[in-house]
Amino acid sequence: KDKIPAHTTFVKGSATNNGVFKDGEITWTKENVANGETVVVTFKVKVDDNVNGDKILNKANVADGNNNFDTNETTNPTATKPVKSVFNSKDTNTSIDGKEVKAKDELLYKITYKNTTGQVQKVVIKDKIPAHTTYVENSADNGGTFANGEITWTKENVADGETVEVTFKVKVDENVNGQKILNKANVVDGSNNFDTNETTNPTATKPVKDVFSPKDTKTSIDGKEAKAKDELLYKITYKNTTGKEQKVVIKDKIPEHTTYVEGSATNNGVFKDGEITWTKENVANGETVVVTFKVKVDDNVNGDKIVNKANVVDGSNTFDTNETTNPTATKPVKDVFDSKDDKTSIDSNEVKAGQELLYKITYKNTTGKVQKVVIKDKIPAHTSYVENSADNDGT
Template identity: 45%
Template sequence: MVKKIWKYLQVTLLTILLSISSLSVLPVAALDEVKDDTDLSKLELYQFTLTQENMEIVSQSASVVKDIVDPNGSWKQATVFSLKVDKNNTAETFNEPLKLKFSNAGTLYGKNVDVFVTVNKVNTTLLARNSEYNDPNKTVLPFLTVDENWGTKSIQIMDYIYPTHPNITHNLEGAYAFDADVTTEFKYQDGTPCDIKMVMLPSDIDVVKGSRKETFSIYDMNNSVDKIVMNNANYLTRTTNGDKTTWEPSDGRGTSGDAEYNASGFAVRSTDNKMHFEYTTTAICGGLFGFFAEAKAPEPTKQVDKAEVPAKIGEELTYTTEYTIPTPGKNVIGSLSKMSMTDEFDERLDFQSATVKLAGQTLTENDDYTVEKNGQKVTVHIDKKHLGKANSGKKFEIVFKVKTNEKIVDNGTVIKNKVTQTVDNVITPSNEVETKVLYNKTHEFISGTPGKELPTEVKVLLPDDVHNIPNGTTVTPDTPKGNVTKVSVPEGNWVFRGYDKQQEVINNKDAHFIGVWVIEPYETPVKDVAFAADPTTSIDNKPVKPGDELEYSIKFKNTTTSQRDVTMTDIIPENTTYVEGSASPTGTYDAVTRTLTLEKTGLAADAEVVFRFKVKVNEDANSVVIENTATVKSGDNTFTTNTTKNPTPTPPLKDVHEEGKLDTSINNRPVSAGQILTYTISYRNTTGEKRTVIVSDTIPAHTQYIDGTANEAGVYNPTTKTLQWQKVDLEAGDVVTFQFNVKVDADVDGEVIENHADVDDGINRYVTNTTKNPTPKKVTPKTSDTMNVWLYACVLLSTLVVGMIVLQKRFLMHFNSDKK
């Protein structure tokens, strides 16, 4: 049982290990290797420029020496980098000796490209202790040269100095060979990821010196290389050691001319923008290395049918792309295996259809091409049958139709588009086209008066929308149509108060302005009253007195937006009499109804009219308030004015009372001799303002003033028998009562006691009413009257009897007192 379990575990473990092993050798991308009759010497690729002028040393180790070869004869200047070798060692390793940057080496897809050359490692090998080796002045081994003596725009990795160099004498030749591990890389200057596929043309790999061969190697070829193209004449042999694949000559036959590319060379394209390779020399050997891209084959061109599109859903755009089929062995390094055109549309666009033509002939979907849609990315894959050499140089045309979607409403940035042509794995973008998104300027009117809706007369003034405004534009609102900012309706005037903002920048959306209207009631007519003698000074709410002539005015302003006929109607107030002929403008007066009607025709908008007329206060107008209100009709509107009020004076009241009985008047009642009377003068301030009141009262005949009985600090003048009061600052509407006492004379005999007072409030002078109190008349008997004689006799006798009784009582009281 244990053996079976162990055997099962062994099988399982082996299976897992084999699976891991198989996974580890799977390439990330399929490597395309082509060997055909392609003449690699005829390639017309885009070469990046590597010269001394655009070279910059990024890093240089202490073991590296830089020399400049001076121009001499036909030789041009050269820059040579050499290693300081230790002659005591047969082999040395120099790590990271040099890194170079070649700025502005080229421009692709509208972007500047820099090329970086990094020498990761150089392993040197001593091959011969020759005279150079033995010369103590020869101490450095050249390994990289930048010049244009051998080729152009290239670098040379070689173990000697190619041009004659009389000014440089410390270099070694023929003694050492080396292996140079190098990485080259394209970078966009703007920092964006570089999508250029690097192409190299290693050539003239043909030197054999003893057991040492010139070689070219690529690291991790299955993952780092996309395509290798060789001519059928190629005789190089390939070996793989770990992650390094090496090409070397099978013999030392040597090559020249086209054979350097076709027999002892090949073309290789990387999967990305880098190449990691190794070059081996043989002592007196070197290679010329340039760096290329296939992307300069005719670039695809892009057009759009509209330079501007409104920010509305469903707007159609048409994109047209033209691109040329590259020529193998010229624009690209080998025959075409696949080709596609990819367009990634803006998120605001929805793909509708694609039409493909080749050399003017419309192709059939799913036969000549297929359309792959992945989100916003649409790719047209051309069938391989159209990629042969026979179609080289012919033009494809693809027409994409798209429509704007709901996202266009909220995003007004420019719609940009370009298409990308992919030949094998080489990506070439087209030019970029732009479509500006256009927006609208819109308006809205709202009511600024709560509970009130805008009438149609206002709504029709809303400005029209303005279309096709580019994003980023500053716009201002339009005034209401016709510049009308006030609209008259029966309720009043709708007045335009303005917009919620003065301007707005179109920022990915329409500019929307909200205008506010409020309703303002019409100005009501104003009624006023003045004395006719001074018509400019208002006396509204001020007292008037009988006989005063008053002038009434009614001011009306036509605050509508049109001419109006105006009629004023006024009922003449009670307690007054209309003054004939005093009205203006002219009108009619109906004496029966006491109604005055005045008219003003054709009163212009914002114009004023003042209606006037006069009245006279009736003589009996006391203690009344004269009130007046007018009615004004303007068009369909009727207004009631304010009411003016003018109180007429309330005369002071004089009254007389029994002493201590102020609540009962005895005016016009008889009084007797010696009776004490209380007089009162009551005054109410009806002037409408604070006043000082002076009251004078002459003590009536047949009476005597009782000192100290006058209230309110009244002062008595015995000479004139006059009382006087002064009440200071009596408030409007307040009442004050002055009082004093008198005693009726003993000798009154039928006289009538009369009294009045004089009151002065600074505006009005009053003489109060007069109180009257009759006194009884004395009776005198006649001597011829017998009855009267007997009457008086009886009275006298009764008096004597009473007197005697009183005297008797007093005598008895005195006697009894003495006796005790």
């Protein structure tokens, strides 16, 4: 009798010499085996895919007459898959695999390898620095060498049963925005080649602000000129990429030089004291929240920029969105002076017959783009134009 060893699967039909497989055990029954006769039986097993440092042990039991023997035990060690872990560099005892990280956070990665191959091994560990991070100079311990974005550790003569542990640090890039920080290492020991498990650290996505005309909510007018009495529609888009459910609070102050359009805040936004607040409980990881509202540009806007940004809090993250900008045109100014004194306005002052008046028109382009400007001025009644007095190529 022979029980199939743990961590293996019996190869169907492989038992020779009429062996019968049942309930994880093969049985051979041989009647009338003569004195001096030899019986040889064989069978096959396949080592399981998930074997990981386990020893494949096997022995058979033989009963002949009154004798009952266990055979010697065969042993086949298997390699142990190395393990990758990630920590905040300030706390190397608590794994943060799967937890959210932020821009500028310093992460410590640890690779743990144990030699269970049954023999001395040369071990080479390689780890590419994850995307969206920067290697912390000289942080690779245990003789690790950093070159071309990868750290390499080479360990000669690692004894059977010996454990090798190596670490290094990276800093999360400042412009990380919803990307996952993924990392795994590769370990070669003798003829074995393993990729470790992959660690994952999600990052938050910065919410986005945009502005539209309510008549066309597909075409952004960020940076485009707005006019008095124009109605603007603002949209804030937030996506939860933090790796867990979040309570999200969005706040947006109504921009200067505008008036809130009553009841325009979608998605249960509440307007109070010049600010709209949206509170969303239980926003699932991967879920997107979009909120909008409208304002009307004031009648007396005059060259002022309509600027707006929102603030979003999700869990421990606080973000200001990008700022939208809509320039407005500046109304040109007309003034009048005595031609002998072009510094002191005489608007509304009495003038006399024969007096020479100098008119000045001042225009400033605050429309946000290059403009062709045409200025026209009719000579006022009761005056005569002074020949060639129009400057700046006036005709």
